[in-house]
Every structure is written in structure tokens, then in C-alpha cells.
Amino acid sequence: MVTVAVAGASGYAGGEALRLLLAHPELEIGALAAHSSRGPLGSHQPHLAPLASRELVGLEPELLADSDVVVLGLPHGASGQLTAEILAINPDVRMVDLGADHRLENRGDWEAFYGEGWSEPWAYAMPELLRTGQTQREILADAKVIAAPGCNASAVTFAAQPAIRAGIATGEDIVAVLAVGYSGAGKALKTHLLASEGIGNLNPYAVGGTHRHIPEITQNLRLAGGTLSGLSFTPVLAPVVRGIIATVSMPVAPGTTPSDVTDAYRSAYDGEPFVRWSATPPNTAVTTGSNSALVHAVLDRDGQRLTAVCTLDNLVKGTAGAAIQALNLSLGIPEETGLSSIGVAP
Known part of the structure; x- marks a missing residue:
């Protein structure tokens, strides 16, 4: 099993990632971390019953770097420094950022819309992106660090x-x-x-x-x-x-x-x-x-x-689902694994 730590586990994006990970047959949930939230996850994400008793820990790079994969569901601008610290400890770890820190290829675009703190762009987690030359799926298949789309x-x-x-x-x-x-x-x-x-x-x-x-x-x-x-x-x-x-x-x-x-x-x-x-x-x-x-x-x-x-x-295909789909490609797993195309209606 591939162990996946989630940073920002108490937020909406992190919680959605955990919901999807619980249904994934080849990924195992590891450390659950948050910036300021503490206590059992159930007090923050009561719908995630199988994880209710798991304790939230701080955003410690050493702890997160001990996993095979780190998913980061942090506010924009909060991931860049942490991801650099994690990679310095474990260059082999895979990471998926649900925030914007690693989406933009142009520093000027980042500074115009977000301010200071541009980070290097990662492989963009949109397998369906139509582009010339190499396909986005081919890029993701070779990627160890992935940026989820907005x-x-x-x-x-x-x-x-x-x-x-x-x-x-x-x-x-x-x-x-x-x-x-x-x-x-x-x-x-x-x-x-x-x-x-x-x-x-x-x-x-x-x-x-x-x-x-x-x-x-x-x-x-x-x-x-x-x-x-x-x-x-x-x-x-x-x-x-x-x-x-x-x-x-x-x-x-x-x-x-x-x-x-x-x-x-x-x-x-x-x-x-x-x-x-x-x-x-x-x-x-x-x-x-x-x-x-x-x-x-x-x-x-x-x-x-x-x-x-x-x-x-917006929380599934718009964020966490796209991230898991891209992570599957990166790991050599069929991209549909752990994901559903069936909606909930009415």
C-alpha cells in the first residue's frame, strides 16, 4: 500500500481528499496534519467516521516527509515553503498541492494576482487538458510533484x-x-x-x-x-x-x-x-x-x-478528485481507481 499523509486535513479540500482516499483500494491514509486545528479529526470532519479518532498533528515537515505521498490542502501561499522543506528531507516523496502555489508557470502572473512568494510550477493535474506536443497524461505519468487545478x-x-x-x-x-x-x-x-x-x-x-x-x-x-x-x-x-x-x-x-x-x-x-x-x-x-x-x-x-x-x-473534479486522478497516473494506477463518475441526485 502507498501511504498518503494529508496536510490541511481539517479544511474542505483536505476533507474531500480524505473522503476519496477512504474509498481508494491502493492508497492508505497516513498522518493527518493541520496548521492550527487540533484534537480528533471527528471534531472537525464528523462525516469521516472511519477516521474520527485520528489525532491531528502540526505541519511538521519531518513527519510529512515520512510518507510515500503528501497531499496539501492549505490556503494559497502556504504550501510553497512547506513543500520545499519536505523535499529537502525526502527528495523521493510524491506531493500533490490542492492550493495555487505550484500552478502558474509565469512568476509575473503569480505576483500580479497573489503577490510575493512564487513557487516553481509542478505538473498540472488536468489529464483532459488539450495541448500541443506531449499530452498532459504523459506529463503526469512522469511526475512526482503535482499541482491540482482551480x-x-x-x-x-x-x-x-x-x-x-x-x-x-x-x-x-x-x-x-x-x-x-x-x-x-x-x-x-x-x-x-x-x-x-x-x-x-x-x-x-x-x-x-x-x-x-x-x-x-x-x-x-x-x-x-x-x-x-x-x-x-x-x-x-x-x-x-x-x-x-x-x-x-x-x-x-x-x-x-x-x-x-x-x-x-x-x-x-x-x-x-x-x-x-x-x-x-x-x-x-x-x-x-x-x-x-x-x-x-x-x-x-x-x-x-x-x-x-x-x-x-468544485470539491471533487474541481479539486480533490482531479488530484487523486492525477496521482493515480503518477503511480501507474488506472486513473479511474477510487473515483466515481456517478452523481448524487436529487
Whole structure:
């Protein structure tokens, strides 16, 4: 068995990673660590009954480095220094960061959206990423350190990349509007995340091109061949716990037909175990709890633009599920192992 330690085990992302690891037949859960939370895990993650009596320990690099794999579910900017310390102790350990610290290839992008503290980029945990040259699966198969994608970035990437890859869109003038569940904001106590503020309310945030997933989206879509100018990205907190629905609009090449759009999206995800074409616009309920993303696209009535819709569970395919899928590839395990494509509905 491969032993997996989880840092940030008391948070939403870390807890979701643990839920998936409990169902994995070839991975064994090791040390459970957190920054400030202490006591039995059951007092922080009561739904993880098999781990309820396990004690949380501090983020000690020596303890974490003693595992075969370390999964880090820490706030953005908190992983870079810790991962460097772990690798200094055990260069052979595998690591998967659920935060943003190792996603961005360009230091300038990190500093513009996150500030100081850029860390070296790791293999990006999106096997379905459409790119020229070496496939993302080939990159992940050789990777020992892996960066999980951002949930919003995943939804927009899945919605936009088939059109760009097929050449019916360039990636210019993309407009993306997303409804996002509150778990995507993390577990930290903030006034605008209280139930009294969120229930019955739709709350836009990071408006005007300021959301931190923007450079990640542009990085992904440039790999697919896009020019990426004029990306408009607006997320809206919706009064649900889980789920993202991304509605993405982009101009298409003159003469593009409805069948061109359908063919581009069907062929892009043909044979994919988790990212699938949907014959109708999907909703979030059908992907809740699963590692699936559903994508539908249609040519607009005037033939000038296409509209693509992607839904996924932000904690599974948007974060922890993508991480486990990529870790499976890294370990030489079938990528579907321990992951379900079946949603929970109603």
C-alpha cells in the first residue's frame, strides 16, 4: 500500500481528499496534519467516521516527509515553503498541492494576482487538458510533484478548450460567468460567507478581471492554441454548498455551423472517463459528489458566437478528485481507481 499523509486535513479540500482516499483500494491514509486545528479529526470532519479518532498533528515537515505521498490542502501561499522543506528531507516523496502555489508557470502572473512568494510550477493535474506536443497524461505519468487545478479554472477550461483546439475559435473575447457553491470559498470564517448573508442571495465577487483563476485559465487555453485576449470572468456565489456552472461565450470563425460546434466538443471528450459531452445543457445536481464534468455547447442563433456550459463539483473534479486522478497516473494506477463518475441526485 502507498501511504498518503494529508496536510490541511481539517479544511474542505483536505476533507474531500480524505473522503476519496477512504474509498481508494491502493492508497492508505497516513498522518493527518493541520496548521492550527487540533484534537480528533471527528471534531472537525464528523462525516469521516472511519477516521474520527485520528489525532491531528502540526505541519511538521519531518513527519510529512515520512510518507510515500503528501497531499496539501492549505490556503494559497502556504504550501510553497512547506513543500520545499519536505523535499529537502525526502527528495523521493510524491506531493500533490490542492492550493495555487505550484500552478502558474509565469512568476509575473503569480505576483500580479497573489503577490510575493512564487513557487516553481509542478505538473498540472488536468489529464483532459488539450495541448500541443506531449499530452498532459504523459506529463503526469512522469511526475512526482503535482499541482491540482482551480475549480473555476477547470470549468472554464473544459467549456472553452474544444472550440479553440478545433480552430473554430481563437480564444479572443471570451466571456465567462459562473455560479459557484460556497464551499469553494473555503472554511475560514468571514462575514459574507455566513448563512445569514448567503441564503437567498446571489453575490458576485472578484469582478472586473481580478479573480486569481484568470491567469490559470489563460495559461491553459494558450496551451490549447488560443491567443487569449479580452477574457471577461465573473464568478457569483450561489446559495448552494457544492457545484459550479460556467457559461462561456466566445466568437467563432465565419462560416462555423452548428455541427462544427457539436463535432468539436464530442471529439474532444470522446473516450474520457470523467469529462463528457452532454446532449443538453447540464445542471450541477448531476455532477454533485462525482469526479465528472459535463459540457454542452451550441452555436448561437446569429452564428456569431457559441455558448458552452460546464458543470462540476468544485470539491471533487474541481479539486480533490482531479488530484487523486492525477496521482493515480503518477503511480501507474488506472486513473479511474477510487473515483466515481456517478452523481448524487436529487
